[in-house]
Amino acid sequence: MSTLTVDISDFKVSAKADDLIVTYALGSCIAVIVHDPVRVVGGMIHYMLPLSETSPEKAKIRPAMFADTGIPLLFQTMYQLGCQKKDLIVKVAGGGALYDDKGLFSIGKRNYTVLRKMFWKSNVLIRAEDVGGAKSRTTRLQVGSGLCTVTSQGEETEL
């Protein structure tokens, strides 16, 4: 078994049933966790910002930094492994927020809004989510079983 760690602005996909995919310290960043129980493939992205238009040059080098360039890349990578859209189970975690009355630091909220728009346009349903709040989250996905957990404030729960 290997553990694949997804850094900030990165994504990982695995078709090995005994692999574990994990990402740590999601603050306002969001993890999209995708599992295909038919082909037994798992994927996870840890994106940091909503739109690549703020740094187009960066998006070329690190597409997984942004929702609009990273999420399609995650799905395409899974399709290349033979996954079909109808089989994919999609979960979402992160998008936390600081106590910020004016909302300028609400990167988490904007990350989530863009994600919802993208999924709505492309008919992707979110099976489960744990978003928002002044929380930091760690998410894990077992590729074989599709078991997905979120650890926050010292507690691990199944998503």
Next chain:
Amino acid sequence: MIAPSVILSRVKALPTLSGAALRLSELARDQRSSAADFERVIRPDPALTANLLRVANSAYFGLRNRVESVKQAVTVLGLTRVSEVAAAAAFAPVIPARLPGYDIEASAFWLHSVAVAVLSERLAVELKMPRPDLTFTAGLLHDIGKLAIGTFVSQESVEILGRVRGGLAFASAEREVLGVDHAEVGALVADAWRLPTAMGAVARWHHAPDDVPEGVDRPLVDLVHAADGLAHALGLGADVGELARQIAPGTEARLGIRARRLERVAGASLDAIREMAGLFAPRGDSR
């Protein structure tokens, strides 16, 4: 509540920063300083010399020609940069393997410190502020108070975390339970380490920039406050306080921050933060 004398004894028991690094930060602020003054401080310190050359030749600075001498490094990087590198080299080794009370490993605390340093500086550039002196170093050292009060936070963690779960910012919960927060203690550490006054003020006020007294370099406090919030939002060095941090409304107004600009700074800084953090290993780190 902890007695002030107990806190002071903890502060005094901390390992101190290297004298050369402190001397350089003083020199960097003195307009009469010359490159020769810098060289005189750096040369007798082999570890600092080695670190300076290594950093000068790293991808972080991306210089075309190889830097091979202290003189060259000072000329190419400039006095301010050299003092920042010296501060980073001096700070990394005093971080313990794990900070009690804050539930954070040395490597994550280090990443957070570097993230705040880099983000403060980049934010100043993005906002076209005249770059206040010592932005990087003040950002780097903003959380030094945590090194001294971790054991007290640990003893009272149930109380403190209970208040944080109830919606209080972490520093406010520290204050309510311990009678003091890591920012106030940070000012004591800055004094004990004989840091420049501006750095002590940043450590002291980085959670309360709206309350800074007259005479304090408020733009610098605002920058570090915003950078600290951004670093936590992005998950760069998350600790037990998670995202329970208050962004001061005054800082947002004074800096004139726009959401998009914050995002641009975040996007542009991530690689630089990783690069700089990777250049030095904190003591507890096994790298």
